[in-house]
Amino acid sequence: MIWYNLLLDLVIILILILGIYLFRYPKPARTGNIINAFALFAAFALVLWRHDIFHLDIIVIAILAGSLVGTMVALRVNAVQIPAMIAFQHGAGGIAAFLVSFIELYRLNVYHNELIGQISGILGLIIGAATFSGSMIASGKLANKINQRPTILPHHSTVLLGLAILVISIGLAALWMNNPIRVYLLLVLIFLSILLGVVFAIRIGGADMPVLISLLNATAGLAGAFCGIIIQNRLLIACGATVAASGSILTHIMCVAMNRSLPKVLIGQAKKLSKETISKEDRLMPDVQKHTKPKTPPADPYASATDLLKKAKKVVIIPGYGMALAQAQFIVTQMSQLLEQKGVDVKFAIHPVAGRMPGHMNVLLAEANVNYDKLVEMDIINSDFPHTDVALIIGSCDVVNPAAIQQEGTPISGMPILMALEARSVIVCNLDDKPGYSGVENPLYKMDKTIMLLGDAKTTLEKLLKGMQD
């Protein structure tokens, strides 16, 4: 190994580290992104320089085509579609990873490779193929092309386990076989891994999507790293491992924010309330419900809501995925601007799992021109609620559900929530008063200080806004 090869690799890795380091603040992050793009380009140029490459024509055409489509799609998507787009890109990365692993494994009798390299290749192939199909399912769900609810097959866990065992055994067998049997085994392995990804991903849905997409982020990186071990390229390994680390962190954060362990999310446990928990709930009778029932709705909820907003000095807006679905983020911005012009202190409370991927709400609101210093994380904003006049909830349910902290045995019990219930009054602009994804009734809706404005959030807010301007 020539010393300057190692040095060049190190320089590129350091540039990558710098790029990621810049992601601590929004402004430098943009530079960081460009720096990382440059680092990847440099790594690519280095490969071309180090190796004699045949068929440059094929390479150029393929890369031009891929880049062109990638750029066009990336320039068109809006913030609501971003999760689906990112999931789709994970899938594209998965395809590349398993195809490269496949070719390398198939060529192994052409040049020598150690056992570890071969094992890595098999792992890259399996993880890449499963990432591909899992991401396609995730993307379809996020784009609302397939049912967002979890699809549970009969004996789902058994099928999944059986598939996993089959994949591992065939993977092991492929290690000891030579061509042509090996090629067939690898093809079967690809097919089964794709199936595994599908069976794995269809069971996860709705509000659990942030976990799935983070996990696929990690596996896409892992597949890249394994790919790097078989082709013995340090840069591939470094990048893959960094991405795997990033995906793991995000997965962990999402799980903590829902107070659920990863296996529970993945095997979709406790989706429905058992009979025991329901009866337990009745016995508990949470505080909020004691002094609330029966509640008579105000004669004109819009008038009372407008009135509250007009008098308010401090308003906290709590957006959820419903806001994205109703495309209401722009009118939400108008509302916040109007309030600010009247001298009201307006903040946005962002729950870590609000939306369909980590940080989704921030991007949606940034797109709608909300300054990011108004977007406040849960831990910080929660102490503000007791002296907040109005908590304005737009399309979120589970993340403000007091049942999570007051009742035991529900699917969301123990999940940290935004303490909207502590605000002096609450206005809910949701589509309906049905429970959120968790299926747990929201006692907040029944509190005296809560005004329910049901229906499409965009229409509701337009009405409110009009009332405010009059």
Add this chain to the structure above:
Amino acid sequence: MVNLLTMLLVFVFSFVIGYLLISKVPSLLHTPLMSMTNALSAITILGAVLIFSLETNLKENIIGFVALGMAAFNVVGGFVITDRMLKLFKKDNQNLTG
């Protein structure tokens, strides 16, 4: 064996450094972060190019073509979309009346 050891070291080193750095990224930027790392994971494009470092037959050409195209889609699309997102993040903007 020496080579293998380097590989393992690179993996562990990158994972640890990545872990330390990325845990400092605020939740505000988690979506762009995932989108950027998503682009990084398509560094498999290096592996796809290396398919062509040996003489290839037609099948390998096709597979290589698909792998390259997909990786390029992921890499370029990923960086472009991240840039677009980060451009949206504004603070104390003068003109907000929209």
